[in-house]
Amino acid sequence: SAVISQKPSRDICQRGTSLTIQCQVDSQVTMMFWYRQQPGQSLTLIATANQGSEATYESGFVIDKFPISRPNLTFSTLTVSNMSPEDSSIYLCSAHPIGGTDTQYFGPGTRLTVL
Amino acid sequence: AQKVTQAQTEISVVEKEDVTLDCVYETRDTTYYLFWYKQPPSGELVFLIRRNSFDEQNEISGRYSWNFQKSTSSFNFTITASQVVDSAVYFCALTLNTDKLIFGTGTRLQVFP
Numbered sequence: 001s002a003v004i005s006q007k008p009s010r011d012i013c014q015r016g017t018s019l020t021i022q023c024q025v026d027s028q029v030t031m032m033f034w035y036r037q038q039p040g041q042s043l044t045l046i047a048t049a050n051q052g053s054e055a056t057y058e059s060g061f062v063i064d065k066f067p068i069s070r071p072n073l074t075f076s077t078l079t080v081s082n083m084s085p086e087d088s089s090i091y092l093c094s095a096h097p098i099g100g101t102d103t104q105y106f107g108p109g110t111r112l113t114v115l
Numbered sequence: 116a117q118k119v120t121q122a123q124t125e126i127s128v129v130e131k132e133d134v135t136l137d138c139v140y141e142t143r144d145t146t147y148y149l150f151w152y153k154q155p156p157s158g159e160l161v162f163l164i165r166r167n168s169f170d171e172q173n174e175i176s177g178r179y180s181w182n183f184q185k186s187t188s189s190f191n192f193t194i195t196a197s198q199v200v201d202s203a204v205y206f207c208a209l210t211l212n213t214d215k216l217i218f219g220t221g222t223r224l225q226v227f228p
Contacts, residue, residue: 001162031214033214033215033216035216041220042206042218042219042220042221043160043206043216043218044218045215045216048214048215058215090158092160094160094216102148102165103150103162103165104150104162104216105162106152106159106160106161106162107159108157108158108159109158109159109160111158
């Protein structure tokens with residue numbers, strides 16, 4: 001398995017500002033994933049982040065709004081830009097451990113509230 | 116297209132009751148993987164089980180058991196002798212290539228003492 005941590009665990013932000021969420025894995029992983037969970041809803045994949053290449057975004061999500069970095073095999077960041085109240089969600093990162101069973105393990109999530 | 120349906124939005128039981136959470140999936144692919152995750156009130160997503168499409172053997176882990184039936188495209192999850200700590204939202208998920216996880220809408224389980 002993989003142990004994944006996220007920072008911050010929660011934040012309250014003002015409309016129009018940006019927040020960068022960090023995701024750290026305790027071992028090297030191939031792909032890292034960013035999901036959004038809106039209040040009372042299921043999880044939706046935002047993008048897949050591979051080290052050394054541009055992130056791949058799902059339909060409905062764009063790089064300008066959710067820029068992602070993946071500088072090495074254990075770390076990724078997701079920025080939520082120009083925030084609005086509709087961005088209030090839990091943002092979770094996940095990863096496959098290298099040599100593992102292709103199971104995605106998740107971080108604890110970042111609870112974002114936009115006022 | 117792939118889809119996961121969890122028709123039960125919320126289930127309430129009293130401690131020690133058995134409870135089954137239903138999951139029905141749709142895919143035309145013959146190779147796929149199914150998962151169950153638990154999301155307690157704290158918000159983290161806890162991995163419970165992974166099953167590939169070629170392994171229909173049912174699995175038991177303590178009080179948890181899973182019934183995978185390809186004939187009905189179902190992957191149901193049973194908790195035996197439920198406990199208050201089992202209270203959480205449970206998600207069933209499907210992936211074809213072990214990348215994108217497609218989640219169901221989740222079932223909120225409340226176990227009352």
